[in-house]
Amino acid sequence: MAQCLRGKAAAAAAAGVSAPWRRAASASYHHTIQAVPRETSGPRAAARERRHGRVPAVLLTLAGASPGNGVAHRKLLTAERKQLVEMVKQSPYFLSTPVRLQVRAGERSNAVVHSGTVLPIKVHRDESTGHILNLVMVQADEGTMLKVNLPVEFKGESACPGLKKGGFLQKIRTSLVYLCPAEHIPPKIEVDLANLDVGDRVLMHNIPVHPSLKLLSKNETMPVCKILASKPVESETMQDLKS
Known part of the structure; x- marks a missing residue:
């Protein structure tokens, strides 16, 4: 199976197509958070994601366009730690800058199941190492307060x-x-x-x-x-x- 995946990656590279999980850094790389759905939550699941170089994330959708309506939906996601580190490094105002979010069906999938504009509102870091532990975002559609x-x-x-x-x-x-x-x-x-x-x-x-x-x-x-x-x-x- 591993040989098969390597063969497909080599074929894609020969054709000039980058595998979705190995995209080269570009302008859009620093303005679009790449994520995939996450089915399980909890400390153990989060630790497993971090061991594999990923950051557990949550996308909040408000109940309405007006403030005070509460949260209507929470979507569990996982994002690439390397990319988030680069985005935070590139933007000193990361927590007050709306960015694009693209959610693919899986780590090795090109199928996009969700996309839109989000606002990062909280980044949890390890106090001793400074490593990003969790990311919280809110859906920032036009007209949302x-x-x-x-x-x-x-x-x-x-x-x-x-x-x-x-x-x-x-x-x-x-x-x-x-x-x-x-x-x-x-x-x-x-x-x-x-x-x-x-x-x-x-x-x-x-x-x-x-x-x-x-x-x-x-x-x-x-x-x-x-x-x-x-x-x-x-x-x-x-x-x-x-x-």
Whole structure:
């Protein structure tokens, strides 16, 4: 059987056709998660998948286009660990970037049983090794409203008047939660510091975003960052706790 498979692979290579489980890295390779169905769950089944170089994954489908309807369906999948590692490495905003998902009937099958756009929402890693253990995705069809934790990125530090005077940038929030239509999810939220002087601050609701995004916060007037006159000194209490 092994000789037969090798023979088929060689024939495919001679014909210029790559076997589906040995596709060469390409642009689509970094934007389409390749997966196959997984029939069993649990620690033992998950450990078996990892031993074979795969990552157990779950695809969640919401009950409706509106938020708060809960999960309608959970689909068990398994993805290639090598590919996921590459995708996470290539995209610093992996958990806020919709990607394509292609589910084939089996590891050595070309038959596609499901395809669509998904949003990775959780990557579980081993605390000691950093290896990816599990992946959770949600179906991100156009029109679906998703709650997304978006990373905050600060830009314009070199032009910031307050920082040029020797001020200190106090970063208060590193992420913000928005309700976003799947088709308008931004990979990040940019905060421009170019016009900020000492004493200035940027509030949550002052950050320009697409009009379809809704900030989910109990207090939208909370600051995301401040330009302080100098770096704050740790309180004696904190120093006591560290000593």
